[in-house]
Amino acid sequence: MAAPKPEEISHPPMDQLQGLEYCIDSNPSWGEAIALGFQHYILALGTAVMIPSFLVPLMGGTDDDKVRVVQTLLFVEGINTLLQTLFGTRLPTVVGGSYAFMVPVISIIHDSSLMEISDPHQRFLNTMRAIQGAMIVASSIQIILGYSQIWAICSRFFSPLGMVPVISLVGFGLFDRGFPVVGRCVEIGIPMLFLFIAFSQYLKHFQTKQLPVLERFALLISVTVIWAYAHLLTASGAYRHRPETTQRNCRTDRANLISSAPWIKIPYPLQWGAPTFDAGHAFGMMAAVLVSLIESTGAYKAASRLASATPPPAHVLSRGIGWQGIGILLSGLFGTSTGSTVSVENVGLLGSTRVGSRRVIQISAGFMIFFSILGKFGALFASIPFTIFAAVYCVLFGLVGEYWYHYFALIPLFLTLQFGG
Numbered sequence: 001m002a003a004p005k006p007e008e009i010s011h012p013p014m015d016q017l018q019g020l021e022y023c024i025d026s027n028p029s030w031g032e033a034i035a036l037g038f039q040h041y042i043l044a045l046g047t048a049v050m051i052p053s054f055l056v057p058l059m060g061g062t063d064d065d066k067v068r069v070v071q072t073l074l075f076v077e078g079i080n081t082l083l084q085t086l087f088g089t090r091l092p093t094v095v096g097g098s099y100a101f102m103v104p105v106i107s108i109i110h111d112s113s114l115m116e117i118s119d120p121h122q123r124f125l126n127t128m129r130a131i132q133g134a135m136i137v138a139s140s141i142q143i144i145l146g147y148s149q150i151w152a153i154c155s156r157f158f159s160p161l162g163m164v165p166v167i168s169l170v171g172f173g174l175f176d177r178g179f180p181v182v183g184r185c186v187e188i189g190i191p192m193l194f195l196f197i198a199f200s201q202y203l204k205h206f207q208t209k210q211l212p213v214l215e216r217f218a219l220l221i222s223v224t225v226i227w228a229y230a231h232l233l234t235a236s237g238a239y240r241h242r243p244e245t246t247q248r249n250c251r252t253d254r255a256n257l258i259s260s261a262p263w264i265k266i267p268y269p270l271q272w273g274a275p276t277f278d279a280g281h282a283f284g285m286m287a288a289v290l291v292s293l294i295e296s297t298g299a300y301k302a303a304s305r306l307a308s309a310t311p312p313p314a315h316v317l318s319r320g321i322g323w324q325g326i327g328i329l330l331s332g333l334f335g336t337s338t339g340s341t342v343s344v345e346n347v348g349l350l351g352s353t354r355v356g357s358r359r360v361i362q363i364s365a366g367f368m369i370f371f372s373i374l375g376k377f378g379a380l381f382a383s384i385p386f387t388i389f390a391a392v393y394c395v396l397f398g399l400v401g402e403y404w405y406h407y408f409a410l411i412p413l414f415l416t417l418q419f420g421g
Contacts, residue, residue: 022357023308024092032211036355037363039220040094040346042381043396044368046389047097047343048073049257049382055102055337058109059127060120063260070257070382071372072267073097073336078368080327080340085362089312089320091303092350092361095327098341100291104284105131105338111281125272128335133275135332135339138285139325142293146322152314155297181390185250187233192226192391200352200395216353219392227252227384249387257383261375269333285339289328292341296324299342306347307356348396 022028028036052069061069080095108114108130117123145151182189196218204215214221233239234251248254300320304311312320327340346364350356371378 020308020354020356022355022360024090024356024358027357027359028355032216033357033360033363035217035220036353036357036360038367039217039353040349040361040364041367041371042223042384043219043345043349043389043392044074044077044094044096044343044364045382045384046345046386046393047099048077050386050389051097051099051102051338053386055105055109056124058106059337060117060123062121062124063256065121065124067257067260067262067375067379068265068267068271069335069337071261071265071375071378072271072334073331073338074368074378075267075372076327076330076334076336077340078365078372079330080324081365081368082362083323083326084320085358085365087319088323089300089316090358091300091309091312091320092307092356092358093299093303094343094346094361094364095324095340096343096346097336097338098288098292098295099338100295100341101135101285101288101339104134104281104288107284108134108281126276128272128337129274129276130278130281131337132272132332132335133277134281134285135328136275137277137282138289138339139328139332141286141289142321142325142328144325145293146318146320146325149315149318151293151321152318155314155317179390179394181249181387182394185246185385185387188226188230188250188385189387189391191229192222192388193394195225196222196392196395216355218352219349223384223388223392226388230385230388250385252383252385257379258376261379263376264373265375266373267334270335272335275332288339289325292324292328292339293321295344296321296342299344299347303342303347303350303356306350307358309356345393345396352396 027033049070052066052073056066056069059065077094077096081093084093084095085091109127111127111130114123114127114130117126182193199214199218199222204212204218206212206214230250231252234253239247239251242250297317300312300317324340324342331339346361371381
């Protein structure tokens with residue numbers, strides 16, 4: 001009897017995520033699904049706000065420009081998430097902004113031909129167009145690898161021995177977005193960390209009307225409580241005479257997003273002007289696309305288990321990568337300042353809530369699109385201090401990294417199938 005292929009092996013019962021109530025194709029009630037979708041949207045805001053807040057000032061942009069980039073990034077995230085869940089891998093994964101693109105983007109920002117522009121707003125526009133052009137060209141790598149099924153051929157050689165370190169690095173490799181950022185405002189970060197851990201890990205069996213409220217909505221409750229606490233500290237003048245760095249990381253009124261955001265604004269392609277193309281910029285962006293490809297492959301594997309789905313076959317992975325290439329192309333056309341990848345923190349939230357429903361992720365994509373158009377309302381939630389998100393990342397990245405431990409159970413099976421015994 002021929003040995004089964006690795007992609008045909010389902011997770012055995014002992015390797016399934018324990019206590020999972022809703023898998024990829026089962027859905028909670030509409031009210032619960034909407035609340036869970038909003039929770040995924042809140043989590044996605046962290047990256048969507050942090051990346052433009054760092055890059056736009058370097059490009060010479062104002063607060064108004066930063067708000068437009070945040071709105072555009074959220075809008076494209078919503079579209080890409082819908083495309084991925086409907087036509088790509090169809091796994092419950094949020095496709096968000098990627099930190100892997102920051103290095104080539106920063107190199108473009110510091111290009112001598114752009115730095116020579118004296119007018120800050122014109123420099124911002126020219127830099128954004130250069131980033132768009134590089135991203136449009138670089139997206140062809142994932143589109144070609146995905147839709148030509150070349151990545152399917154490569155992924156057939158992926159084994160538990162190879163995927164264990166990949167998935168571990170996807171989770172633990174983002175450490176610098178967690179604890180170091182929490183340390184920038186410990187009076188907010190530490191309470192948020194302890195509260196989220198207590199609700200999601202130690203009080204998760206608390207139920208109301210047979211619903212594990214604290215486990216299911218730990219992030220939403222924790223963020224609301226600590227956000228109100230941070231606003232109380234800000235309003236009481238606790239940071240009035242503190243250093244500028246502390247105020248920027250702790251205060252709830254330093255983002256300048258609400259005042260700068262328009263009431264209604266629909267992002268559209270080429271809103272910053274026609275992209276410009278440079279070979280050097282494009283080759284640098286291609287390296288980031290390859291990093292995003294590997295990172296997303298590991299995240300897809302983790303999401304399939306956390307949603308109690310069978311491991312995605314090679315052709316499904318390749319199709320997902322192809323659609324992710326389309327997502328990077330959209331990022332270049334709309335001008336998001338960064339490319340896209342699978343959001344590792346949202347994959348971790350699947351494990352924390354133990355809800356792997358695809359519908360929940362699609363609802364979160366609807367929130368992204370809706371609040372990116374209604375600027376004032378979206379900016380209200382986007383003004384949450386990033387320290388709060390960093391505390392959540394400490395837990396959720398750990399949940400994704402923990403995946404390697406459970407995946408070790410497949411290694412003896414893989415070795416037996418390969419070598420017998």
